[in-house]
Amino acid sequence: MEPESPSSPEPAVTTCYRHPKVESYVRCTRCERFICPDCMRDAAVGHQCPECVKEGARTIRQARTAFGGRISTVPLVTYVLIGLNVVAYVAELLRPSIVDDFAMLGRGLLGPDGLHYIWQSNHPSDFRLEGVIDGEWYRLITGAFLHLPPTGGTFGILHIVMNMVTLWNVGRVVEAQLGRARYLTLYLLSALGGSVLVLLLDPDGNTVGASGAIFGVCTAYYVLARRLGADPAGINRFMAGLLVWLIISAVVTSWQGHLGGLLTGGLVALGFAYAPRDRRRALAQAGACVAVLALLVVLAVAGVVAMTG
Numbered sequence: 001m002e003p004e005s006p007s008s009p010e011p012a013v014t015t016c017y018r019h020p021k022v023e024s025y026v027r028c029t030r031c032e033r034f035i036c037p038d039c040m041r042d043a044a045v046g047h048q049c050p051e052c053v054k055e056g057a058r059t060i061r062q063a064r065t066a067f068g069g070r071i072s073t074v075p076l077v078t079y080v081l082i083g084l085n086v087v088a089y090v091a092e093l094l095r096p097s098i099v100d101d102f103a104m105l106g107r108g109l110l111g112p113d114g115l116h117y118i119w120q121s122n123h124p125s126d127f128r129l130e131g132v133i134d135g136e137w138y139r140l141i142t143g144a145f146l147h148l149p150p151t152g153g154t155f156g157i158l159h160i161v162m163n164m165v166t167l168w169n170v171g172r173v174v175e176a177q178l179g180r181a182r183y184l185t186l187y188l189l190s191a192l193g194g195s196v197l198v199l200l201l202d203p204d205g206n207t208v209g210a211s212g213a214i215f216g217v218c219t220a221y222y223v224l225a226r227r228l229g230a231d232p233a234g235i236n237r238f239m240a241g242l243l244v245w246l247i248i249s250a251v252v253t254s255w256q257g258h259l260g261g262l263l264t265g266g267l268v269a270l271g272f273a274y275a276p277r278d279r280r281r282a283l284a285q286a287g288a289c290v291a292v293l294a295l296l297v298v299l300a301v302a303g304v305v306a307m308t309g
Contacts, residue, residue, distance in 0.1 A: 069182050
């Protein structure tokens with residue numbers, strides 16, 4: 001009787017490195033670890049594991065706009081800015097005193113009767129200072145998110161409607177060209193620039209509106225379009241229309257805020273558009289924004305010192 005031959009060893013069972021209880025016979029083409037169907041990610045050749053896919057994504061250079069911003073298909077910042085303006089407007093309607101508390105005001109007096117008066121250096125002791133001159137620096141920004149009430153001023157509700165329509169039409173384009181972070185910086189600096197010029201030239205005026213910021217965005221649209229080589233005739237007509245509106249609106253609105261936003265937006269846009277197109281670009285663009293911000297801060301502080309001195 002012949003002895004039985006020893007049985008051949010069973011093949012070792014291979015399992016997914018992320019799911020040890022799941023059999024797997026497919027290797028990641030990059031790290032060669034076994035992966036199960038849940039962990040397989042399609043690659044140019046074969047499949048890769050999730051970790052290798054993430055590592056590969058970090059080594060791929062992300063696409064950028066012509067001015068260095070991240071490419072995004074959704075104009076999120078424009079949506080948020082419009083939403084903030086609308087929310088602030090609703091808050092005004094529910095509580096009108098918000099305008100007095102947060103509008104752009106360089107200097108003013110709050111009387112013991114609760115009414116607001118034009119500032120004068122010699123005032124009764126029971127009158128209290130208000131405005132930027134009294135340290136309410138937040139007004140330089142908050143005033144840019146408020147608008148005229150439905151029956152206020154010359155435009156009424158058209159004030160916010162026209163501003164938001166313009167922001168919707170132009171802001172989306174500028175956001176796509178600059179990227180979200182640069183676009184938001186442009187908007188806020190333009191709003192601040194408009195308020196600073198109001199502080200310097202019309203400190204007694206109580207102004208509201210996003211027009212300064214929007215003039216800055218529109219000016220940036222012109223600068224960026226010229227830099228990209230767009231049709232000169234079309235963008236020149238756009239800029240001419242913007243300047244005409246600046247002159248016409250000066251009769252019934254704060255031309256100081258419009259002009260301040262226009263100049264500030266133009267300076268920031270020039271810094272974005274003509275920064276060197278290499279590794280220094282982000283640093284140069286940030287430096288331009290810091291320089292503009294520093295200039296505005298110095299002008300605002302100098303204006304307050306001049307009024308208090």
